[in-house]
Amino acid sequence: SVTSLASSDGFVRCLLQKIPGELVLTPSSSSFADVLVSSIRNPMFFNNATARPLCIVTPADASHVQAAVLCGRAEGVRLRARSGGHDYEGLSYRSARRGEVFAVVDLGARLRAVSVSGGGDAAAWVESGASLGELYYTVAKSNPGLAFPAGVCPTIGVGGHLSGGGISMMSRKYGLAADNILDAKLVNANGELVDRAAMGEDLFWAIRGGGGESFGIVVSWKVRLVQVPTTVTVFVIGRNVDQGAADVVARWQDVAPSLPPELTIRVIVRGQRATFQSLYLGSCADLVPTMSSMFPELGMTSADCREMSWLQSAALIQFWNPSTPVEALLNRRTSLSTFTKAKSDYVRRAIPSDVWKNILPWFTMNGSGQMLLEPMGGFVGGVPAAATPYPHRSGVLYNIQYIAYWSGDGTAANRWISGLYAFMEPYVSSDPREAYVNFRDLDIGENAVAPNDVSTFESGKVWGEKYFAGNFERLAAVKAAVDPTDYFRNEQSIPPFVGPK
Ligand code: FDA
The missing domain is CATH 3.30.465.10 (Uridine Diphospho-n-acetylenolpyruvylglucosamine Reductase; domain 3)
Structure with a gap:
């Protein structure tokens, strides 16, 4: 539109007066598309229908970020900050709102010290x-x-x-x-x-x-x-449905949140298999007796132990290939081959094993993806709910992340994830049904913008109480104090709360 061209010219001109030209990439720059795509994880938001930023700023120090904000405010251009680009809804580099004029501030390009x-x-x-x-x-x-x-x-x-x-x-x-x-x-x-x-x-x-x-x-x-100790221990143990996976997962719900805090066992459910992945901040010799007394149902023995440094464990848990060097952790390349959709829940009451027997068949359906169960309890559960904006603390047994993935047609995968999410409703937290903001999900609500060009508190509350429970209102009050005109915003940003008049 005419407005966006006018803003684009003014914004870029303003930037070029303040920061080196090579840090500002416009669509005519040869590296624009490469930099834009460099950290995109989800090709769902990289197609011809996706609104493109009018430019990408690649700051090399804080003053360049300041220039982007000052020019953006002066010229009516909004900014989308991008660090690693992993936002599940792509909000760091695309706008779901038609006609929004925005630039990307790509911190991942040069601000990595x-x-x-x-x-x-x-x-x-x-x-x-x-x-x-x-x-x-x-x-x-x-x-x-x-x-x-x-x-x-x-x-x-x-x-x-x-x-x-x-x-x-x-x-x-x-x-x-x-x-x-x-x-x-x-x-x-x-x-x-x-x-x-x-x-x-x-x-x-x-x-x-x-x-x-x-x-x-x-x-x-x-x-x-x-x-961390010089030696940590990793194990991975799988159980198929016909080996009693439903019963072991049901038991895990009671055990995992109350294990010693040095021991984390998370579960990945995919196909007809539940995989128990574990990191223990200690040696195999100390781990085995704990496992046999607290979680004998998993049948873990010293033969399952892999001892290594913490850094090696970070690589192993990601790549599951002991010969992958730790330097692979430095590889920033992402692949554009897999489309994803994620949703999340928190569980506060263990789900009965009979219900697990009905959940597991979802993973044989057409379009099925995976479910990741991350245990809470220990230190993370002991922090008071208002100490930080993240409210999912005392009483939470575990977080669930549902992930659907596909390449090509996503109809079956999307139908699968929304069907499973609906099926899970009676078994997960409610009033509000909690969700984790880092597993961004626009299905749970999007801000509406009022005629005064400010996101409304009421629309934000719909999704905001799911992510932040009782902390949402305080977040909105902070927003009102530091950004009352709602300059920094996206489809799920905290709206300013001005309070009763
Ligand atoms: P990205 O750059 O897309 O930013 C995410 C949001 O933060 C956007 O709204 C963006 O505008 C804003 N933002 C970015 N940089 C900012 C800055 N400097 N200042 C202000 N705002 C900024 N989570 C988890 O807790 N544990 C896990 O193990 C995983 N695993 C995982 C695996 C995979 C494959 C994916 C895709 C995602 C996860 N996540 C996760 C979720 C992850 O924590 C979440 O997507 C983060 O927001 C990603 O941060 P990035 O900087 O990569 O995202």
Whole structure:
């Protein structure tokens, strides 16, 4: 449209006065398409119908992010921050709203430094565009006794992941990734660069789990590093349906959330098989007696143990090939071959084994995908629900992630995931039916924008209480304080709450 062309010209001109030209890619730049696609995980949002950004800014330092915000505000261009591009709905690089004029600020292109400060209180500053794999590798190479508790997939970006929480194989011992943030540098809606002291504790609270995009662009984070033993133990044990998988999964629900926090066993259900994947922060000799006394139904023995360094465990749990070198964690390449749709739930009451016998047949249906069960309890469950925006704490047994995937026609896969989600309703949390913001799902609701060009609190509440429960209103109050005109927004950003007049 005419407006978008006018804005585009003004925005790019403004940027070029403030930052080096090679950091601004317009559709006519030869590398525009390559950079745009570089971290897209879900080809569903990379087709001819997808609205493209009018340009991509690839900041090399915080001042370039500030320039993008100042020019964006002056010229009426919104920004989509992208770190690792793993958003399941593609909100970091596309707009689901027709006609929205936006640019992508791609932190993953150049803002990826990790610097570890050793000593007694081990910590690291990590830039948002670093991948989790880059963070893990740099930390462990600097000191193999240190690690960071964040997600399993190494290509995930630090920026989006820390913004939304971050569930990992060490959450039961050390909490979410967001529970381990000590400081952050953020460019706010006025284009100012603020750290924890300057942003204040309310905004610092909101960015540790309140979801990406809403409050500004986080350039870097100071994170607490955690201690890991030199040897950890991994095991993987599968059970088919005809080997009693339903009963073992049913039993797992009671056991996994109350195991010692050093021991995490998650479950992947796919086809006719439940696979139990485990990380134990300790040796095989210590693990085997715990397993035989607390979870004998799994039949785990020392023959199942694989002992290794924590960094090797991060690679093994991702690639399941012991010969894959740890350097594979540094590979940022993503594949555009698989389309995905994800949804999530939290379970607070164990689902009876008879019900599991009816759930498992869903994984033989046409279009079936997988279900990932991540146990909670331990440290992550002990944090008070209001301490961070992530409310799914005390009383949660586990998180469920449903994933459908396809290449080509997605009709059967989409029908499968919505059918299974409907089927699960009686067995999962309710009022609200909880969901995890990092497993972004636009089916649960999207913001409406009022005539004053601000997202409405009422529309946000529909999806917001599922992600944030009682913390949603506080998030909306923080938004009203720091970005009342709703500059930083997307289809599921926190709307400003102005309160009763
Ligand atoms: P992306 O760049 O797409 O950003 C996500 C959101 O945050 C967008 O709204 C974006 O605008 C915003 N944002 C990004 N950078 C920002 C910044 N610097 N400042 C402000 N806002 C910013 N989760 C989990 O907890 N544990 C796990 O093990 C996994 N595993 C997993 C595997 C795979 C294959 C996928 C695709 C996803 C996961 N996830 C996950 C979910 C993952 O944590 C979630 O998608 C994160 O938001 C991804 O962060 P990225 O930076 O990669 O996303």
